[in-house]
Amino acid sequence: MLENQVPFFVLEKLYNLAFPSTLNSGGRESHPSLLRLALRYIVPSRIVPCDNNNDELTLVDVGRIAHFTDLTRKSLLRSSHLLQPSTSGCSREAKLTQLYSATELNEAGVKFEVHKTSQCLLDLELSGHTLKIPFIRVMDSTEVILRNLLAFEQCHYIHESYLTDYAAVFDFLINTEKDVDFFVKNGIIENWIGDSNAVAEMFNGLGVNVVHPNINTQYLRICEELNAFCNHPWNRKVATLRRDYCNTPWKTVASIAGIFLLILTIIQTVFSILQVILA
Numbered sequence: 001m002l003e004n005q006v007p008f009f010v011l012e013k014l015y016n017l018a019f020p021s022t023l024n025s026g027g028r029e030s031h032p033s034l035l036r037l038a039l040r041y042i043v044p045s046r047i048v049p050c051d052n053n054n055d056e057l058t059l060v061d062v063g064r065i066a067h068f069t070d071l072t073r074k075s076l077l078r079s080s081h082l083l084q085p086s087t088s089g090c091s092r093e094a095k096l097t098q099l100y101s102a103t104e105l106n107e108a109g110v111k112f113e114v115h116k117t118s119q120c121l122l123d124l125e126l127s128g129h130t131l132k133i134p135f136i137r138v139m140d141s142t143e144v145i146l147r148n149l150l151a152f153e154q155c156h157y158i159h160e161s162y163l164t165d166y167a168a169v170f171d172f173l174i175n176t177e178k179d180v181d182f183f184v185k186n187g188i189i190e191n192w193i194g195d196s197n198a199v200a201e202m203f204n205g206l207g208v209n210v211v212h213p214n215i216n217t218q219y220l221r222i223c224e225e226l227n228a229f230c231n232h233p234w235n236r237k238v239a240t241l242r243r244d245y246c247n248t249p250w251k252t253v254a255s256i257a258g259i260f261l262l263i264l265t266i267i268q269t270v271f272s273i274l275q276v277i278l279a
Contacts (some may be wrong), residue, residue, distance in 0.1 A: 001094040001095065005031050005066075005067035005068060005069060006225070007066065008065040008066060008067050008068070008071065009065075009066055011034060012034050012035075015034040016034075016088070019031040021033070033184065035065075035071075038068060038071055039071070041076060042068055042071075043068070043071060043072050043075055044072065044141070044145055047065070069148045069149060069152050070152065072145070072149065073149055073153070073157075073163065075151060075193075076120065076121065076122065076162075076163075077122075077162060079119075079120045080118075080120045080122040080123055080162070080219060081118060081120070081122075081123045081125075082122055082162055082216060088221045091217045092159070092213065092214035092215065092216055092217065093214060093216055093217055093220065094214055094215070094220060095212065095213075095215060096169070096172070096215040096219070096220060096223055097167075097169055097210075098172070098227065098246045099169065099172035099173065099223045099226060099227060100172070100180050100226065100227065100230045101172065101173060101174065101175040101278040102173045102174065102179040102182050103176075103178050103179050103182050104230065105131070105173075105226055105229075105230055107128055108130060108229060108230040108232075109229070110130070110226060110229060110230065111129060111130040111131070112130070112131050112133065112183070112186045112188060113130055113131070113132050113133075113186070113188075114132070114133065114134070114135050114186070114188055115133055115135075115186045116132075118134055119134055119135070119214070120134060121134050121136060121161055121166065122134075122163075122165075122166055122220055124166075124169065124218075124219065125222075126221075126225055126226065129229055131226065132220070133183075134188075135188060135189075135190065136188070136189055136190070137189075137190040137192060138189055138190065138191055138192060138199050138202070139193065140192070140193065142202070143206075144203045144207075146163070146167065146206055147206065149163045150164055150167060150206060150210055154210060154211060158211065158213060159213060161213060162213060162216060164207075164210060164212065164213075165215050165216050165219050166219075167203070167206040167207055167210070168207060168212055168215060169215075169219055169223065170203045171203055171204055171206065171207050172223075172277065174199075174200050174203045174204065175200070175204070176197075176200055177196035177197040177199075177200050179184075179198075179200065180196040180199045180200050181196050184196070200264055229268055237244040
């Protein structure tokens with residue numbers, strides 16, 4: 001639990017007493033620091049990317065880390081595009097009140113892909129009508145980890161609650177087990193629990209009794225564009241045509257042949273009428 005965690009500085013002092021740092025003949029430390037070990041083995045790799053290099057590890061201010069949950073959050077934000085200078089993700093203007101589920105968005109023509117260029121959980125990206133979502137592995141421990149992160153933000157970072165924003169978006173995207181199965185099929189979620197309904201209930205339950213402040217601007221823009229795309233009747237009609245008549249090569253060929261036959265029939269009818277008129 002969040003409130004039962006041992007402060008990081010206490011663990012670090014105990015670790016340094018047990019494994020005093022000395023330089024070996026190669027000029028390297030004989031034992032890795034507790035911070036380095038924590039980032040490699042304790043911070044969950046499917047929540048925070050584990051490919052941080054040695055230079056990036058030194059950027060973490062050890063003196064300001066409260067505990068392992070704080071370290072997880074700091075590592076996550078450090079690897080996210082949300083807080084890059086080129087983005088406006090840190091500003092907050094409005095609440096997220098509505099977003100269609102993943103299956104509803106897909107039925108309207110929105111495509112879903114695994115984010116190839118970012119492993120950070122928070123880096124949602126909308127490119128055209130394709131929503132790119134980083135991969136997440138859902139295990140038995142995932143709910144506990146996310147709940148601790150959300151509780152920590154509620155206590156200390158209510159106006160910088162990026163994990164809470166993420167949970168709010170997924171609460172909308174996942175309504176039923178059909179949405180979970182859709183994400184699994186597209187490689188976005190790897191379900192180690194096995195029960196799709198349990199995964200849906202997990203994401204839907206993360207926001208219970210959680211204060212939702214204004215969502216970050218980047219997420220809000222993505223959600224507004226998705227809603228606008230889904231509300232456009234033409235997009236729904238085109239998506240329905242593609243799904244019903246062009247979802248396989250054979251259906252596509254059959255549809256094209258049917259259209260071609262219809263055109264020939266119309267031309268033949270027109271010529272027949274003209275022959276009658278001119279006769």
